[in-house]
Amino acid sequence: MAQSNFIDYVKICSRSGHGGAGSAHLHRDKRTAMGGPDGGDGGRGGHIILRGNSQLWTLLHLQYRKHVIAENGQNGGPSHSTGAQGKDDVLEVPLGTIARNAETGEFMCEITEDGQEIILTPGGRGGLGNAHFKSPTNQTPRYAQPGEDGREEWVILELKLLADVGLVGFPNAGKSTLLSVVSAAKPKIANYAFTTLEPNLGVVAYRDYRSFVMADIPGIIEGASEGKGLGLRFLRHIERNSMLLFMISCDSPDIAEEYKILVNELETYNPELLDKKRILAITKSDMIDDELEAEMRETLPKDIPTVFISSMTQKNITQLKDMIWSALNS
Known part of the structure; x- marks a missing residue:
């Protein structure tokens, strides 16, 4: 029997990106021997995003894509440089697609309009650089926040046809x-x-x-x-x-x-x-x-x-x- 091209149920592992760590840098140059903190923030980790596409009518293109992984955010740098955000991974899905948590069966979201975008698995937040922690009593903080971990979860995508x-x-x-x-x-x-x-x-x-x-x-x-x-x-x-x-x-x-x-x-x-x-x-x-x-x-x-x-x-x-x-x- 020929394989069907109509796929209305897929299970994927959705892993968003980790947030980049904040920088604990202290400003130093030839004119400044003991400058203050200038560590930048880490970048946000990439999201896993669902986007409605009215030209699609099946989940066939996701049938063999079991792991969807977004990029991690970059670490912060000196001179208040913010790390780059991790690249989002956008999954195009047909209208009528519902996402559920594979372990609990809990409803997560549904796509009903062309171009509609919903964050399925949010990326981790970037950590704050040490410049945020300067205070009158702590002029040179030598610590910064680590980035927030991304999330990993198994998700079921289920298509329910939209018809009159x-x-x-x-x-x-x-x-x-x-x-x-x-x-x-x-x-x-x-x-x-x-x-x-x-x-x-x-x-x-x-x-x-x-x-x-x-x-x-x-x-x-x-x-x-x-x-x-x-x-x-x-x-x-x-x-x-x-x-x-x-x-x-x-x-x-x-x-x-x-x-x-x-x-x-x-x-x-x-x-x-x-x-x-x-x-x-x-x-x-x-x-x-x-x-x-x-x-x-x-x-x-x-x-x-x-x-x-x-x-x-x-x-x-x-x-x-x-x-x-x-x-x-x-």
Whole structure:
């Protein structure tokens, strides 16, 4: 099997730079035999910084970079010379990246905007030179502060896709086909379970040059919230979607039961997911006639807007986009 180019989870060792030591220098030159303290401050150690980059959509570039190390600050010098700051190490990450402490699981920060910068691991402060410690009773202090140590910690970077609409359904529900029809995305499509092994994003064009972003999430199976199948790994991407489009094939033996299972998996994983707006699309409806469609409507859940669609024949695709746009803007 070919290696996936979509990486949404990496663990790195983040080590910021040590601060430079302050100088304990005393001024001496040919005209001054016993000058006062003129030791400069040490430079700050380099930070490890996360920066949002809207052109990235995966953490692949960080997959094999296990150790991220910033430069140490330089020591202070004579004549009040401040040591140079250590060079920061800036990690470009996709929007929707969350950082957590790998040992405690504690949330550290998240990147949601292009160009946004957050210090992940701050560098150590530079030490003060002896010039700061001169006083009337201590005219020639011969000591200075050492630099503050940098920090070293293991950090988990986790990507949660930012999309307006998340597609939720069992394998072979037609999610990838719909995305390929309404956007320029070209997900792999085949007639077997778990065709989609990684999320796909597509920009859907709407009326008057407007658009919204749709995410095809790998198929969920019953028990996904307990770690079965592929669903658990990708359920977190659904958390960032503004609304959810449930997709169930019209050849399902029990559409209402399938919908109930999908809702239960989301609720088990994160009850807050049920607060999102929802639409139910019954797919592959080109395979049934109007009479059978009418009969099926009687058995569908009553608490969710429903539309019968066919990606192959474009049936009700425009109506679906209207429903999505209305839900996103209401």
